[in-house]
Amino acid sequence: xxxxxxxxxxxxxxxxxxxxxxxxxxxxxxxxxxxxxxxxxxxxxxxxxxxxxxxxxxxxxxxxxxxxxxxxxxxxxxxxxxxxxxxxxxxxxxxxxxxxxxxxxxxxxxxxxxxxxxxxxxxxxxxxxxxxxxxxxxxxxxxxxxxxxxxxxxxxxxxxxxxxxxxxxxxxxxxxxxxxxxxxxxxxxxxxxxxxxxxxxxxxxxxxxxxxxxxxxxxxxxxxxxxxxxxxxxxxxxxxxxxxxxxxxxxxxx
Amino acid sequence: xxxxxxxxxxxxxxxxxxxxxxxxxxxxxxxxxxxxxxxxxxxxxxxxxxxxxxxxxxxxxxxxxxxxxxxxxxxxxxxxxxxxxxxxxxxxxxxxxxxxxxxxxxxxxxxxxxxxxxxxxxxxxxxxxxxxxxxxxxxxxxxxxxxxxxxxxxxxxxxxxxxxxxxxxxxxxxxxxxxxxxxxxxxxxxxxxxxxxxxxxxxxxxxxxxxxxxxxxxxxxxxxxxxxxxxxxxxxxxxxxxxxxxxxxxxxxx
Numbered sequence: 001x002x003x004x005x006x007x008x009x010x011x012x013x014x015x016x017x018x019x020x021x022x023x024x025x026x027x028x029x030x031x032x033x034x035x036x037x038x039x040x041x042x043x044x045x046x047x048x049x050x051x052x053x054x055x056x057x058x059x060x061x062x063x064x065x066x067x068x069x070x071x072x073x074x075x076x077x078x079x080x081x082x083x084x085x086x087x088x089x090x091x092x093x094x095x096x097x098x099x100x101x102x103x104x105x106x107x108x109x110x111x112x113x114x115x116x117x118x119x120x121x122x123x124x125x126x127x128x129x130x131x132x133x134x135x136x137x138x139x140x141x142x143x144x145x146x147x148x149x150x151x152x153x154x155x156x157x158x159x160x161x162x163x164x165x166x167x168x169x170x171x172x173x174x175x176x177x178x179x180x181x182x183x184x185x186x187x188x189x190x191x192x193x194x195x196x197x198x199x200x201x202x203x204x205x206x207x208x209x210x211x212x213x214x215x216x217x218x219x220x221x222x223x224x225x226x227x228x229x230x231x232x233x234x235x236x237x238x239x240x241x242x243x244x245x246x247x248x249x250x251x252x253x254x
Numbered sequence: 255x256x257x258x259x260x261x262x263x264x265x266x267x268x269x270x271x272x273x274x275x276x277x278x279x280x281x282x283x284x285x286x287x288x289x290x291x292x293x294x295x296x297x298x299x300x301x302x303x304x305x306x307x308x309x310x311x312x313x314x315x316x317x318x319x320x321x322x323x324x325x326x327x328x329x330x331x332x333x334x335x336x337x338x339x340x341x342x343x344x345x346x347x348x349x350x351x352x353x354x355x356x357x358x359x360x361x362x363x364x365x366x367x368x369x370x371x372x373x374x375x376x377x378x379x380x381x382x383x384x385x386x387x388x389x390x391x392x393x394x395x396x397x398x399x400x401x402x403x404x405x406x407x408x409x410x411x412x413x414x415x416x417x418x419x420x421x422x423x424x425x426x427x428x429x430x431x432x433x434x435x436x437x438x439x440x441x442x443x444x445x446x447x448x449x450x451x452x453x454x455x456x457x458x459x460x461x462x463x464x465x466x467x468x469x470x471x472x473x474x475x476x477x478x479x480x481x482x483x484x485x486x487x488x489x490x491x492x493x494x495x496x497x498x499x500x501x502x503x504x505x506x507x508x
Binding site for chain 1: 274277278281282283304306307308341342349391392394397398399400401403404408411414415418464466479481485486487488491492495498502503506
């Protein structure tokens with residue numbers, strides 16, 4: 001899918017932005033860069049310096065005389081726009097754009113162009129009117145002008161996320177408070193329910209022996225400790241460490 | 255909400271990246287930038303050139319001698335990590351992180367730090383172990399190294415999108431069944447970073463006194479306990495209970 005996405009930069013002034021856009025593209029798995037009437041030398045040293053390891057994208061960038069020729073073979077053309085123009089156009093967010101890509105690219109011959117304008121003046125009305133839709137990155141209204149490479153970064157990032165979601169190769173957990181432990185990369189199996197209960201029994205006995213906990217006046221102590229350790233969702237090695245600590249305390253108290 | 259987000263850059267080498275990060279921040283409505291032991295002059299001309307209109311963020315950036323001091327008052331510390339380390343830590347995507355922020359920042363005293371490492375080597379293991387969670391930007395596995403300012407751009411963008419979405423749904427009642435730690439329904443404010451570090455100091459001393467922990471042969475004991483309690487994200491009452499237990503053990507050992 002990502003190999004049928006073309007990034008088009010029109011009238012770029014700073015070679016560093018071409019390099020920065022290339023790096024952002026490669027980071028996100030895109031590689032087709034088209035430059036329309038650049039106002040700088042795209043092969044300038046500064047472009048390669050900012051491209052870092054994405055030199056190949058700068059080297060192979062195709063250069064066109066017009067937006068028309070750059071997007072000729074594309075089936076969907078989306079222009080990045082900082083603001084709504086006199087003539088309102090279908091305007092979408094980067095996320096909505098990215099999430100619509102699997103559909104837009106469902107047919108093998110489909111190709112999508114994402115078009116970015118000049119650093120100073122963006123896209124002209126004529127250029128914007130050659131786009132099927134406009135994409136607007138929601139920014140701080142008091143400081144809305146994104147750096148060109150940063151805009152490419154945000155859009156390319158959203159495209160990659162949608163691609164990953166579509167391919168279902170993300171093992172992303174959605175609940176940051178609870179879901180992360182025990183994903184594919186965790187190093188120990190989770191503690192079982194029975195382990196947990198044995199641990200809470202042991203913990204309570206040791207706290208009584210320490211005279212920290214008074215079972216005749218328990219207040220919420222054990223409930224709070226339960227909430228804490230249940231929330232943490234202990235793995236089996238953590239369980240062993242905690243049981244080991246409790247055992248050591250017990251021995252010292254004897 | 256966005257005004258209680260601090261961006262922390264550690265050991266930055268290139269002033270252009272500080273400027274680029276500042277511009278990305280301001281575009282997304284963030285303004286609190288902290289620099290830990292920068293390896294360049296943050297007030298260099300190149301920083302202002304890349305900051306474009308975000309000069310005020312560069313000017314007012316605070317400089318710290320250590321990560322500790324930069325995140326002292328923060329209640330949630332999230333480190334950007336390119337890869338999983340020997341000891342896996344709770345790892346979330348930028349989107350999951352951003353979507354959890356309204357909850358993480360529900361209490362007025364809550365503050366979140368987003369920590370980014372050096373251009374060449376990222377964050378050290380010691381730095382990563384001071385974080386509650388790690389955030390990983392899903393990139394092209396063949397070219398995963400994002401430019402520093404681009405990484406700040408992606409994370410700040412996700413934070414702004416979550417903020418805008420949250421603003422739209424503000425007056426919604428919270429479901430007590432699903433209320434997560436530190437949402438509006440939680441009963442105690444979260445522990446601060448400084449509280450956590452004092453707790454880990456105390457815990458280590460007590461484990462040494464118990465002869466459970468041998469500092470000359472530490473293995474991964476403290477790292478594993480750190481991971482456990484950082485993941486649980488202690489509230490201040492839980493912190494007091496644990497400190498109380500440690501104090502009681504200390505007294506019995508004397």
